[in-house]
Amino acid sequence: MVVGFVLLILGLIMMVTPGPGLLFIFFGLSILALEIEWARELNKQGMQGLERIVAKIKSIFRKK
Helix, strand or coil: CHHHHHHHHHHHHHCCCCCCHHHHHHHHHHHHCCCCHHHHHHHHHHHHHHHHHHHHHHHHHHHC
């Protein structure tokens, strides 16, 4: 659980500094989701949002 919080905090710091902030936030939430309900819900919402974005990008490329 400590590793998840550390990755989450590092990801938040990297959002304003150079680095893969979103990736660290995703990994941190994924680790926290194993034990904490609110992290599980945030992770699920993030995955659904990512699936919508990927579907939209795929539909754009299919039109061309």
